Amino acid sequence: QKEVEQNSGPLSVPEGAIASLNCTYSDRGSQSFFWYRQYSGKSPELIMFIYSNGDKEDGRFTAQLNKASQYVSLLIRDSQPSDSATYLCAVNPGFNKFYFGSGTKLNVKP
């Protein structure tokens, strides 16, 4: 079992719609969770982090965390073609570990 699981996609949504990206993790002791965006051939860049159960909003992005279900998601409202990228979920189960999922490719169609 992988530490972090993501659907590889591609997830296709029309411009202006809500994109929902999901991630599950295996280590119940995980304390902090991250969403990175990676454009093709570029380095990952952090867009959201969350460490408490519930929702965290930042502009068009909302991260949702449910530790009981070991589930973290990212919602992108009013999706734009420029949001088309691969989204990586990362989990920090402890001070010396950091696991990435394989990423979900998002396509936003104009």
Added chain:
Amino acid sequence: DADVTQTPRNRITKTGKRIMLECSQTKGHDRMYWYRQDPGLGLRLIYYSFDVKDINKGEISDGYSVSRQAQAKFSLSLESAIPNQTALYFCATSDSQGDRAYGSYNEQFFGPGTRLTVL
């Protein structure tokens, strides 16, 4: 701007050659990491270093070695390159200060990557 830089950005080499990838950072972070990324496999940790005297193997360290020459520099070496080491390599840094403030929060900042091809 404080940054993470990697050299070279692209490298083509032949099987059996020794090569070194270099990473430098001006963020003042104490922790540094090397990852490789392959299509469909995401980012996999090769080695990480929490300070100059602390170096640890990641999940795929076989065939690689590292050197932490200073807090700001972390190099990855392939002693005898093989074709299945063809990948995109990323260096990353993080600040242990985040741990003290938030428990285990330690956002990682990535360099631009090195595309390595082993023929």
